[in-house]
Amino acid sequence: MxxxxxxxxxxxxxxxxxxGAAMAQEKFKIGLILPMTGPFASTGxxxxxxARLYMAQNGDTVGGKKVELIVKDDTSAPDVTKRIxxxxxxxDKVNVLAGFGLTPLALATAPLATQSKTPMVVMxxxxxxxxxxxxxxxxxxxxxxQAAVAMADWAPNNGIKKVVTLVSDYGPGIxxxxxxxxxxLFNGAQVLDTLRxxxxxxxFAPFLQKVRDLKPDALFVFVPSGAGAALMKQFSxxxxxxxxxxxxGTGDITDDDILNSMGDVANGVVTxxxxxxxxxxxxxxxxxxAFEKANAGLRPNFMAVGGYDGMRVIYEAAKTxxxxxxxxxxxxxxxxxxxxxxxxxxxxxxxxDVVHNIYIRxxxxxxxxxxxxxxxxxxxxxDPGKTK
Numbered sequence: 001m002x003x004x005x006x007x008x009x010x011x012x013x014x015x016x017x018x019x020g021a022a023m024a025q026e027k028f029k030i031g032l033i034l035p036m037t038g039p040f041a042s043t044g045x046x047x048x049x050x051a052r053l054y055m056a057q058n059g060d061t062v063g064g065k066k067v068e069l070i071v072k073d074d075t076s077a078p079d080v081t082k083r084i085x086x087x088x089x090x091x092d093k094v095n096v097l098a099g100f101g102l103t104p105l106a107l108a109t110a111p112l113a114t115q116s117k118t119p120m121v122v123m124x125x126x127x128x129x130x131x132x133x134x135x136x137x138x139x140x141x142x143x144x145x146q147a148a149v150a151m152a153d154w155a156p157n158n159g160i161k162k163v164v165t166l167v168s169d170y171g172p173g174i175x176x177x178x179x180x181x182x183x184x185l186f187n188g189a190q191v192l193d194t195l196r197x198x199x200x201x202x203x204f205a206p207f208l209q210k211v212r213d214l215k216p217d218a219l220f221v222f223v224p225s226g227a228g229a230a231l232m233k234q235f236s237x238x239x240x241x242x243x244x245x246x247x248x249g250t251g252d253i254t255d256d257d258i259l260n261s262m263g264d265v266a267n268g269v270v271t272x273x274x275x276x277x278x279x280x281x282x283x284x285x286x287x288x289x290a291f292e293k294a295n296a297g298l299r300p301n302f303m304a305v306g307g308y309d310g311m312r313v314i315y316e317a318a319k320t321x322x323x324x325x326x327x328x329x330x331x332x333x334x335x336x337x338x339x340x341x342x343x344x345x346x347x348x349x350x351x352x353d354v355v356h357n358i359y360i361r362x363x364x365x366x367x368x369x370x371x372x373x374x375x376x377x378x379x380x381x382x383d384p385g386k387t388k
Contacts, residue, residue: 027065028062028063033085034048034071042226044099046300046304047304048307049291049295049304050305050308051098051308053290054307063318063319063322064323070088072084076102081109082109085112089112095323099307100123100125105125110133110137120134120136124303127171128145138352140306144250147176151360152183155218160217162216166195166219179385199224204235208234219235219245219248222250246270248269250273251372254363270361272358274343274356275305277300278371279343279374351382356380361375
């Protein structure tokens, strides 16, 4: 009896161990790597909030598996991002890597995605070349050339013939400068100077003084999400607007997250971008209301929509593959076409990059708050960096 009891106990233990292992395998794991602290923490906060909202609205089970969202703070340091990604792949055995708040962080991780055959959904970083860094990268954010070219087409038709560019000195800024300048010259305008400022702890003052001395019709600007407020403040303090110099740029500078805190200096600033919290569609109105309700009134910005749509792409691919991974999961992400809070968008099956509308917007006060009000639409914009 004792022997039989012992054998039964061992058998039960083995069965429970096997069941536990099976249950562990029945999870669909998403490793979300974001800057949650430091100067770009607002990016991480927006994307995590959007990802959690998507899960709250669409359930935490997909393809028959329980979804586990593992959020890690990379502090905006590429070596930390790479280490975290490696731990998520090797130890946690994630099905997908996602997030990537800045270009250097995405580029640091891309070789690992290739090596481990792990799909990598870029929800924020916007340098054109990121999708070429690994065949496993899929992007749901945007690219700087998409926005820069749209602004370079709008400006010369609206009285802006002479410009200076001012960009943060890293991948997206260099992209913005190049594609804006080339298109402006193509359109017969003049680019008087191209200025680059350090990405971290930038002091815009000496650059803005140089711009004032050059007396362009407009200053075209790109700075990362969250840095626009400091630029606006210094632009105003130097009396640039009173000197007749318009401020234009990509939508990063009038980030919805901090737009109200910029004050009246932001009023009238024209930008080009793929998303505004005031985008006039039923889906976006529902998205904004749900996001604000879940996050103590926080307004979603373009980072949030990149995270929200990224989760949609992951969920739909997981449904198709029944919670799969690797090449099958990647292939199920390609070619997805859907309505986003930003408007219609799809993932180009060849480039794995996002194709969406770009809107020309003007900051206006509506109901006592500042919003990026869209007034012109360029439909189905592919990344100009991949259409040559």
